[in-house]
Amino acid sequence: MKAVLFLWKIITWPFRALRKVVGTVLSLFLVLAVVAGSFPSKPSVPDQVALVIDPIGVIVEQATQVDPADQFFNEMFGSTVPETELQDVLDALDRAADDDRVDAIVLSLDNLLGAGPSTMQRIAQAIDSFKDSGKPVYSIGNGYGDAQYLLASQANEIIMHPFGAVFLTGYGRYRSYYLDLLERIEVTVNVFRVGTFKSALEPFLRNDMSPAAREANMGYMSVLWDNYTMAVETARSMPTGSINTNIENVAANVEAAGGNFAVAALETGLVDSLMHQDEYRAHIGEVVGFNDDINSFNQIGLHDYLAATTDDASTSGTEIAVITAAGTIVDGEAPAGTAGGSTIARLIQEARTNDDVGAIVLRVDSPGGSAFASEVIRRELVVAREQGLPVVVSMGDLAASGGYWISTASDEIWASPTTITGSIGIFGMIPTFEGTLGLMGISRDGVGTTDIAVGIDVGQEINPVIANLIQQSIEDGYEKFIERVMEARDMTFEEVDAIAQGRVWAGATALELGLVDQLGEFEDAVASAAALAGLEDYHVQHYLEPAKTLPEQLMEGFSSQAMIALGLDDGLAAAQLPQPISAELARTWSDLHLLTELNDPNHAYVICLECTTHSQ
Numbered sequence: 001m002k003a004v005l006f007l008w009k010i011i012t013w014p015f016r017a018l019r020k021v022v023g024t025v026l027s028l029f030l031v032l033a034v035v036a037g038s039f040p041s042k043p044s045v046p047d048q049v050a051l052v053i054d055p056i057g058v059i060v061e062q063a064t065q066v067d068p069a070d071q072f073f074n075e076m077f078g079s080t081v082p083e084t085e086l087q088d089v090l091d092a093l094d095r096a097a098d099d100d101r102v103d104a105i106v107l108s109l110d111n112l113l114g115a116g117p118s119t120m121q122r123i124a125q126a127i128d129s130f131k132d133s134g135k136p137v138y139s140i141g142n143g144y145g146d147a148q149y150l151l152a153s154q155a156n157e158i159i160m161h162p163f164g165a166v167f168l169t170g171y172g173r174y175r176s177y178y179l180d181l182l183e184r185i186e187v188t189v190n191v192f193r194v195g196t197f198k199s200a201l202e203p204f205l206r207n208d209m210s211p212a213a214r215e216a217n218m219g220y221m222s223v224l225w226d227n228y229t230m231a232v233e234t235a236r237s238m239p240t241g242s243i244n245t246n247i248e249n250v251a252a253n254v255e256a257a258g259g260n261f262a263v264a265a266l267e268t269g270l271v272d273s274l275m276h277q278d279e280y281r282a283h284i285g286e287v288v289g290f291n292d293d294i295n296s297f298n299q300i301g302l303h304d305y306l307a308a309t310t311d312d313a314s315t316s317g318t319e320i321a322v323i324t325a326a327g328t329i330v331d332g333e334a335p336a337g338t339a340g341g342s343t344i345a346r347l348i349q350e351a352r353t354n355d356d357v358g359a360i361v362l363r364v365d366s367p368g369g370s371a372f373a374s375e376v377i378r379r380e381l382v383v384a385r386e387q388g389l390p391v392v393v394s395m396g397d398l399a400a401s402g403g404y405w406i407s408t409a410s411d412e413i414w415a416s417p418t419t420i421t422g423s424i425g426i427f428g429m430i431p432t433f434e435g436t437l438g439l440m441g442i443s444r445d446g447v448g449t450t451d452i453a454v455g456i457d458v459g460q461e462i463n464p465v466i467a468n469l470i471q472q473s474i475e476d477g478y479e480k481f482i483e484r485v486m487e488a489r490d491m492t493f494e495e496v497d498a499i500a501q502g503r504v505w506a507g508a509t510a511l512e513l514g515l516v517d518q519l520g521e522f523e524d525a526v527a528s529a530a531a532l533a534g535l536e537d538y539h540v541q542h543y544l545e546p547a548k549t550l551p552e553q554l555m556e557g558f559s560s561q562a563m564i565a566l567g568l569d570d571g572l573a574a575a576q577l578p579q580p581i582s583a584e585l586a587r588t589w590s591d592l593h594l595l596t597e598l599n600d601p602n603h604a605y606v607i608c609l610e611c612t613t614h615s616q
Contacts (some may be wrong), residue, residue: 045300046101048298050102050104050297050300051096054301055089056084057084057111059089060115060365061085061086061324061363062326062365064327064335064336064338065335065336082111086115088306092305094129103135103288105135105136105138106299107137107138108140108141109139109151110148112147116397117418118418118507121416122416124153125521127155128154136157138280139151140159140160142164143165146168149168149232149270150231153236158271159272161274161276163262164262170247175203177202177208177209182204186434188461189204192427192473194425194477216503223417224420224506227418229242229244242269246270250264253268281295318539319540320360320540322361322526322540322543323351323360324362324542325339325362328607329341329402329406339369339373341374345380347544348384352387357389358389359389360391360392361393361540362391362410364396364406365396365399366399366403367401378408385410390411390532392413392414392526393414394414395415395419396419396522397418398421399420400420400422401423401424403421404421413516413518414516414517414525415510416520418508419507419510421504421516424485424496425500427474427502430458430470432457433458444459451463473604482496482500
């Protein structure tokens with residue numbers, strides 16, 4: 001009977017596969033039809049309106065490029081995290097300040113999942129600048145965590161649902177450690193590293209955080225938290241130390257309010273009003289007018305407002321080329337959201353060979369990655385400077401390890417006080433599974449013309465000669481890293497080594513240590529680049545990887561879905577799970593995926609995986 005069933009599966013496989021492909025094609029045509037009908041006419045901005053800023057998901061420097069087909073299927077299964085670009089929020093706030101049609105800003109923060117500390121501080125500053133226009137800012141929310149509250153604190157009035165809560169926790173860094181698991185399944189993790197504080201590999205080598213990592217993590221997080229509390233307390237006119245006091249006494253405050261979190265937040269001055277949705281809609285409507293058709297105040301959304309107010313900035317004068325290196329640095333080409341070494345180098349080359357360009361600003365928001373790819377990017381910046389073009393680095397949330405490596409080839413480095421940077425160290429890691437295979441009764445054997453003919457075979461113990469070569473490569477890479485910092489920062493080997501060793505620093509501390517030149521934001525770096533180039537008449541030009549056309553993206557999506565339909569790819573999307581389960585699974589997958597994700601040809605990595613503290 002089993003043989004008959006097996007034969008039947010073989011005979012019917014082409015028909016079943018064809019059915020799946022036809023279904024996939026029909027689905028993609030549906031996507032195409034939806035996309036084709038999703039290009040409405042340019043929206044307009046009504047008079048007397050509130051601009052609703054409703055950031056969705058995580059606020060990022062550069063959104064991850066996802067083709068429409070994958071986006072469609074991923075959203076069906078809830079396997080993607082939405083992203084909002086930082087510049088969209090900043091542009092909207094800037095334009096609205098001078099727009100007579102916009103009478104107020106409403107911050108709707110329930111859909112904000114988080115962002116890096118520097119990103120949140122930059123938006124907070126932009127909201128504060130908007131208030132100089134004399135227009136009110138309202139914050140509405142069902143509740144507020146750390147990230148939401150930093151932005152909400154900048155509002156003239158913080159409104160919360162009567163059943164809501166303000167729950168501030170501070171910054172923390174907790175990781176899963178896998179040593180016991182790896183030992184039980186007899187996985188050998190071969191590590192090659194330099195640097196006392198290089199704790200990226202600790203989850204695979206220990207069952208707890210090392211004292212060195214503990215010291216480094218507390219060092220930079222304390223600076224970030226001090227900046228957070230200062231920003232909130234200043235905006236809310238609170239005495240210094242109020243936020244920490246509130247956290248320390250949160251249980252007593254809630255008890256005094258009869259167990260009501262919302263009342264506790266109101267009584268301790270964290271919010272100004274408790275209102276249901278219909279109440280705050282009417283309340284804001286008193287200022288900007290009420291729209292009976294939508295049963296809410298007059299309003300326009302973030303993306304509609306951006307579309308209606310397309311920036312017509314002048315393109316006169318010399319170009320200042322802005323190139324963004326966001327995400328993990330990998331070898332070769334990569335789409336937006338990942339810093340492909342070849343991709344970023346090519347954009348720099350395009351800028352430096354353009355006669356209209358007078359200076360380059362490299363915006364870095366990366367924890368690093370491939371040492372090889374980092375050097376490819378750095379070299380193009382060196383060539384640009386040799387041509388006489390000033391190069392200024394503007395650091396975002398992260399510019400650590402490889403992110404700092406590429407920053408060394410610059411005339412100036414600007415960071416925010418809460419930028420996470422440093423992590424000057426290098427490591428390599430190759431897991432081998434000879435023990436795991438042995439548990440399953442599998443052994444490996446063979447012959448080769450030399451002792452190292454097999455190279456790196458993860459099915460058997462790593463060859464000592466290969467291991468020795470990799471360790472020498474890592475040590476050489478560390479020396480090269482130190483040399484680049486020495487040359488860029490005019491330091492001795494001993495001075496750099498003392499603040500290197502893979503240790504992470506906050507931007508404010510990095511300034512004191514001489515790792516950066518100035519504290520400031522992107523606009524400050526652009527102005528400095530113009531000054532270095534002697535430019536008075538200039539405009540900013542962003543150099544971006546050309547986006548694929550819609551047909552190209554759909555065809556790529558079709559190819560991947562067809563592979564799934566034919567059974568050549570399992571194509572399983574992660575099921576949507578309730579928080580915090582899905583968050584922990586995502587963190588665990590991210591840690592374990594490190595074993596296979598990075599693609600440096602020399603297995604040498606300058607990446608800071610401990611640099612992922614986000615406001616949430």
